[in-house]
Amino acid sequence: MAHRPGLSHRFTHAIARTPSNSVSKGIRAVDSGDPDAETFRREHGLYVKALQGAGLTVDVLPPLEAFPDSCFVEDPAFCLPEGAIRLRPGTQSREAEGAAIRSALENRFDTVVDLPGQGCVDGGDILMLDDVILIGLSARTNRAGAEAFAGVLANWGYMAEVCETPDGVLHFKTACSTLGDDVILATRVMAESGFFGDRKTVVVADGEDYAANVIRVNDAVLVPEGYPQTHAAIQAAGFKTVLLPTHEARKIDGGLSCLSLRFALPGG
Numbered sequence: 001m002a003h004r005p006g007l008s009h010r011f012t013h014a015i016a017r018t019p020s021n022s023v024s025k026g027i028r029a030v031d032s033g034d035p036d037a038e039t040f041r042r043e044h045g046l047y048v049k050a051l052q053g054a055g056l057t058v059d060v061l062p063p064l065e066a067f068p069d070s071c072f073v074e075d076p077a078f079c080l081p082e083g084a085i086r087l088r089p090g091t092q093s094r095e096a097e098g099a100a101i102r103s104a105l106e107n108r109f110d111t112v113v114d115l116p117g118q119g120c121v122d123g124g125d126i127l128m129l130d131d132v133i134l135i136g137l138s139a140r141t142n143r144a145g146a147e148a149f150a151g152v153l154a155n156w157g158y159m160a161e162v163c164e165t166p167d168g169v170l171h172f173k174t175a176c177s178t179l180g181d182d183v184i185l186a187t188r189v190m191a192e193s194g195f196f197g198d199r200k201t202v203v204v205a206d207g208e209d210y211a212a213n214v215i216r217v218n219d220a221v222l223v224p225e226g227y228p229q230t231h232a233a234i235q236a237a238g239f240k241t242v243l244l245p246t247h248e249a250r251k252i253d254g255g256l257s258c259l260s261l262r263f264a265l266p267g268g
Helices: 021-025 037-053 097-108 143-155 228-236
Strands: 013-017 057-061 077-080 083-086 112-114 126-128 133-137 160-164 176-180 183-186 200-203 215-217 220-224 241-244 261-263
Touching (some): 013 037, 013 097, 021 037, 037 057, 037 220, 077 261, 083 097, 097 112, 126 176, 133 143, 176 215, 200 228, 220 228, 228 241
Parallel strands (some): 013 057, 083 112, 220 241
Antiparallel strands (some): 077 083, 126 133, 176 183, 215 220
């Protein structure tokens, strides 16, 4: 696909969903305690304000008590200027979240399509760069789903590459993010993977792997608070940062990218 400057970080809109009371039952790989719903909602409110402060119009959807993980709206869908693709999350308890978010997608996009076939793709395994879209295979994204998703992207004029996510990494974007301008933030194992070609890589500080999940939104990089060395490295690379609390999201394996769908609509 042709290089599209800003595709990975120039956005006009976002979709987010308020955490439900049932978020305390959210999925987690390691039990570090239940998130507190009220505290999570306060942190989520700061997150939404940061998106708005970066210039986005944010649609904040109401909580879904039937789906504890539904505040992580990035996993059941993927958005591009041409339209939205409803994905099929790889965890059975989250399968219906795609149907629940469809109306919000249709409110913003003329084109909304479903992932073909029976394979699974979580949005957390999709890293959009300006010239390629990387799809990481993981416990939540299988090859059948990744190849079906790549087929949809090809029909829309985008090139995709399927990558083998390193062992022990939940989602591909758990361990890497784009900072834009051909710069990648990544854990050491991801930086050494070869996935990113000759792009510049900013390596996350030892012991701060969680901070690999950031989001570039227009002229700001949203960074989780509590990881000073990685924060300093991002700033040293020339990026403006905004620190945000993600303490409750982390308890159920969530990060900054998971909490919104970010996209650019033609005409703003």
